[in-house]
Amino acid sequence: MLPERFLLGRPVRSLQTMLRAISRSYPFLPRLVPDGIFEERTEQAVVLFQQNFGLPPTGTVDNDTWDAVASVYRGVVARTRLPRSADVYPSPSFRVEPGGETLHLLVVQSMFKSLSHVLDEVQDAEVDGRHVDGAAANTLWLQSRGNLEESGVFDNLSWDLLTRLYAIFITRNRRVE
Incomplete structure (x- = not known):
């Protein structure tokens, strides 16, 4: 006792x-x-x-x-504590066709820009919200490396793969699901 x-x-x-x-x-x-x-x-x-x-x-x-x-x-x-995460992808059905333009691409392009500093195959493209030139080429590169359909359309599957690469190479978050 x-x-x-x-x-x-x-x-x-x-x-x-x-x-x-x-x-x-x-x-x-x-x-x-x-x-x-x-x-x-x-x-x-x-x-x-x-x-x-x-x-x-x-x-x-x-x-x-x-x-x-x-x-x-x-x-x-x-x-x-870890910083609060932000849901920046608009919706599961969101997609941007090659030649399209949207503010939502600014985050995508910024992530590609960061990856271009550690992955030689990723182009250091403009961050301007337009899905042309480097942005479109980066999407095609991502889709080819992820065994996705190489359509050039940035969609939910492309977003998922991009965020995984970003977590591995940029934020070093090894808990990628």
Whole structure:
């Protein structure tokens, strides 16, 4: 049986979770396992937090300590979370024929422009929203490399392949599905 000073429950697990996240940015804090048990390691983390964030180092989590932990946690999460993704492809049925023009191509062309710096076969074409010249050639190149129908029409399948290449070569996101 645990001594009376040991606390159990969700608030303790929440505290441990926040302190664990904070420890990634402030390595002086131990990396806690959020188990919901307020034991010596959790108390040590609280004391270290209090000492380093201008609170009396009591090891007790009063309102001031809880508020400070929560505030630092929110700041750490805001600085370290992945940026929000944006859905920029208009719809599954969206397509641009060769010779067409649309503002939606600006994103596509910008992605091709980035890829042109790492893939020799991709042309460094204008970013102007027109599906001509380099943009059309890049679409054909993409379709040929992806075993898609080489129509030159930029469509949902072309978008899917382009975003995968962009994730691999530009953003280095290896979790491409």
